[in-house]
Each structure stands twice: as structure tokens, then as C-alpha cells.
Amino acid sequence: xxxxxxxxxxxxxxxxxxxxxxxxxxxxxxxxxxxxxxxxxxxxxxxxxxxxxxxxxxxxxxxxxxxxxxxxxxxxxxxxxxxxxxxxxxxxxxxxxxxxxxxxxxxxxxxxxxxxxxxxxxxxxxxxxxxxxxxxxxxxxxxxxxxxxxxxxxxxxxxxxxxxxxxxxxxxxxxxxxxxxxxxxxxxxxxxxxxxxxxxxxxxxxxxxxxxxxxxxxxxxxxxxxxxxxxxxxxxxxxxxxxxxxxxxxxxxxxxxxxxxxxxxxxxxxxxxxxxxxxxxxxxxxxxxxxxxxxxxxxxxxxxxxxxxxxxxxxxxxxxxxxxxxxxxxxxxxxxxxxxxxxxxxxxxxxxxxxxxxxx
Ligand code: NAD
Ligand code: IPM
Ligand code: MN
Numbered sequence: 001x002x003x004x005x006x007x008x009x010x011x012x013x014x015x016x017x018x019x020x021x022x023x024x025x026x027x028x029x030x031x032x033x034x035x036x037x038x039x040x041x042x043x044x045x046x047x048x049x050x051x052x053x054x055x056x057x058x059x060x061x062x063x064x065x066x067x068x069x070x071x072x073x074x075x076x077x078x079x080x081x082x083x084x085x086x087x088x089x090x091x092x093x094x095x096x097x098x099x100x101x102x103x104x105x106x107x108x109x110x111x112x113x114x115x116x117x118x119x120x121x122x123x124x125x126x127x128x129x130x131x132x133x134x135x136x137x138x139x140x141x142x143x144x145x146x147x148x149x150x151x152x153x154x155x156x157x158x159x160x161x162x163x164x165x166x167x168x169x170x171x172x173x174x175x176x177x178x179x180x181x182x183x184x185x186x187x188x189x190x191x192x193x194x195x196x197x198x199x200x201x202x203x204x205x206x207x208x209x210x211x212x213x214x215x216x217x218x219x220x221x222x223x224x225x226x227x228x229x230x231x232x233x234x235x236x237x238x239x240x241x242x243x244x245x246x247x248x249x250x251x252x253x254x255x256x257x258x259x260x261x262x263x264x265x266x267x268x269x270x271x272x273x274x275x276x277x278x279x280x281x282x283x284x285x286x287x288x289x290x291x292x293x294x295x296x297x298x299x300x301x302x303x304x305x306x307x308x309x310x311x312x313x314x315x316x317x318x319x320x321x322x323x324x325x326x327x328x329x330x331x332x333x334x335x336x337x338x339x340x341x342x343x344x345x346x347x348x349x350x351x352x353x354x355x356x357x358x359x360x
Pocket of ligand 3: 252
């Protein structure tokens with residue numbers, strides 16, 4: 001097959017981890033006889049430096065006209081980078097939010113899976129990790145606090161800021177349907193996470209999720225408050241199959257879930273809409289603290305590329321080949337620094353990419 005992939009390397013460790021994912025995609029194209037055309041576009045700090053804005057209309061057009069988008073990560077150190085002296089709409093993150101909104105990528109899938117081999121890197125006690133765990137966080141990605149009107153202004157002699165949290169029934173329904181569809185292919189359990197004891201948006205969320213649930217009688221539904229969920233993820237992560245939640249809660253819970261899998265460097269993601277176009281990126285950021293050192297873990301990005309093959313290109317076999325190769329590398333004892341434990345072999349970012357390619 002022939003596919004066009006828009007590639008956004010981004011900032012910080014972005015170029016390092018994307019290069020490893022491209023190595024793997026090139027190996028797949030050779031082995032399975034596909035042609036991948038890469039079209040590089042800029043976003044985030046790299047785009048600010050080149051064009052003065054975090055995402056140009058031309059870049060959006062290239063993404064729109066591609067079969068999928070592969071993204072590293074954008075942004076800099078929010079305390080020290082000059083990008084954060086700019087007005088909020090011109091900062092790196094504004095580019096990321098813009099591409100998600102413009103492409104209507106409302107469904108963000110973040111799979112948190114504990115590899116047997118990484119149990120030693122997980123900070124939880126052995127009795128908790130023993131049976132492993134495997135959950136899919138379904139995060140709503142184009143609504144909520146991220147996209148409501150916001151303002152900072154002076155009121156009665158002091159500065160006051162507000163951010164609006166808004167959800168419509170339709171926005172909730174479409175992500176809920178995605179969540180239940182995915183649960184049907186998994187262990188048939190949906191945990192919908194909200195703050196319905198306080199927020200109107202959460203009360204509407206719960207009502208709509210219950211309506212959607214009626215169409216999926218074989219799926220077990222449970223509602224959990226977000227503070228409890230944060231605690232349960234550490235106490236007993238195995239109870240979760242699909243976690244269905246709004247934008248901000250999903251952002252926070254997915255970072256937490258990643259750490260119980262051993263490292264944020266393992267958590268991939270797919271941002272999907274109603275047709276085949278999707279954007280694929282690791283859930284972590286640009287890690288300015290380790291950028292340029294060739295020590296970042298590229299696995300989350302490589303797993304995201306595998307999700308691209310599966311969800312956008314229907315290349316299930318190829319996606320599985322990548323996932324098996326990653327398992328083999330871990331089984332053979334190779335670790336980047338973030339997942340390193342006693343008795344394993346420490347490797348760099350680029351070595352990890354090479355080792356995965358060798359095992360394809
Ligand atoms: P971060 O995820 O970049 O880093 C948090 C910690 O995890 C750091 O110690 C970092 O070294 C480590 N880490 C992250 N990815 C790693 C990897 N692949 N291998 C090994 N270690 C890894 O979060 P942050 O420091 O809060 O944010 C840094 C910048 O990234 C900010 O500008 C933020 O806005 C941006 N960000 C971007 C995205 C994205 O592009 N999707 C996501 C999250 C944060
Ligand atoms: C993520 C990131 C982004 C988010 C930031 C960089 C805007 O943290 O993809 O998880 O909050 O969605
Ligand atoms: Mn995040």
C-alpha cells in the first residue's frame with residue numbers, strides 16, 4: 001500500500017524519538033512492501049522560530065491531506081523558554097490544541113499496559129503488579145476546559161482569571177460510543193470517570209453515558225469520581241478495562257496510569273475522528289531536561305506508529321510485528337534509562353530503535 005504521512009518532529013526530545021519511529025516504519029515498508037511518503041511539517045516551538053506562529057494554515061492543510069499524522073512532542077521548559085514570554089495563543093501548546101480541533105480529533109486512546117518484563121520498573125508493590133494490567137484510557141480531546149473561553153482581567157483592583165468548562169450532549173455521546181465500541185472488543189467494562197458530585201458538566205456526562213450504555217447491554221458500566229479514580233489507579237489498576245473521561249481528567253489520569261506501567265516513556269496514543277485520518281503521538285511531552293542527550297525512551301512513539309498502522313491503515317499484521325519486536329527487546333533485557341532496573345542492559349534512544357528494527 002501507498003500512504004502519505006505528515007510528520008511533526010516537534011521540540012525537545014521530539015526529533016530524537018520520531019527518528020526512531022521512522023526507522024521502524026521504514027523497516028516495515030521494506031518487509032511488507034509498502035510505500036510511505038513522509039511530509040514534514042512544523043508545529044510548536046520549531047514553528048514559532050521559523051514562522052512566528054505555532055502552526056501555520058499550510059501545515060494544517062498538509063495534515064488534512066495526509067492519511068495520518070505522526071507527532072513527537074512540542075513545547076519547552078515552561079519556566080525558562082522564551083516561547084512562554086509570548087501571548088498564550090502564540091505558544092507551542094496552542095499549535096497542538098489547534099491541530100486537534102481543526103482535524104476534529106475528538107477521541108484520544110491511551111493504552112496503559114504493564115509488560116511482564118517491566119514489572120521491576122513499576123513503583124507498585126509486587127502483590128499489586130502480579131497479575132499485570134491492561135487498560136485503555138478514552139480521553140475526550142476537543143472539548144471541556146481546554147476549549148472554553150478564558151480571560152484574565154482586573155476586577156476591583158486585583159487580577160481575576162477564568163476558564164470555562166463546557167460540554168454538549170453530542171460531544172459526550174460521540175466519545176461515549178467510541179468507548180463502548182472499544183470495550184466490546186476488550187473485557188467489556190467501562191469505567192466512566194467524572195466529578196458529578198460537584199460539576200454540571202459531569203452530571204450531563206453521566207446522564208449521556210447511561211443513555212449510550214443502553215445500546216450495549218453486555219458491557220458492564222460503572223461511574224467513578226475522578227479523585228477516587230486517581231487513588232484506585234495506584235491501589236488496584238487491574239480493575240480497569242476502558243476508562244472513559246473528559247479532556248482534563250484524561251490528561252492527568254493518563255500520566256498517572258503511565259507511571260504504573262513503569263514509565264511515561266511507554267505510553268502511546270492515537271487521536272481519532274469519524275474517518276480513518278488520525279494523529280499518533282506519545283502521551284509524554286518534549287522532556288526538555290533530557291533533550292539532545294540521546295537517552296529518551298522512543299518506545300511510546302514507536303507504539304504510536306504501530307497504532308497508526310492499525311487504526312489509520314488497517315495494517316494489523318504490521319502493527320503486531322512492531323509490538324512483538326518491542327516485547328522481544330524488553331525480554332532480551334535492553335532498557336532505556338527511565339525503565340532501567342538491576343541486571344538489565346542500558347541502551348540509548350537510537351540503540352533502542354536499532355534493536356527493535358533488528359527483531360522485526
Ligand atoms: P514531560 O512529559 O515532557 O516530562 C516529564 C518527565 O518525564 C521529565 O522528567 C522527562 O525527562 C520524563 N520523560 C518524558 N518523556 C520521556 C521519555 N520518552 N523517555 C524518558 N523520560 C521521559 O512533561 P513536562 O516536563 O511537564 O513538559 C515539558 C514540555 O512538554 C512542556 O512544554 C509541555 O507543555 C510539553 N508537553 C507536550 C506534550 C505533547 O506534545 N503532546 C505532552 C505533554 C507535555
Ligand atoms: C498531552 C499534553 C497536552 C494536553 C498539552 C501539551 C497541551 O499534556 O497531550 O497530554 O494537555 O493535552
Ligand atoms: Mn498530558
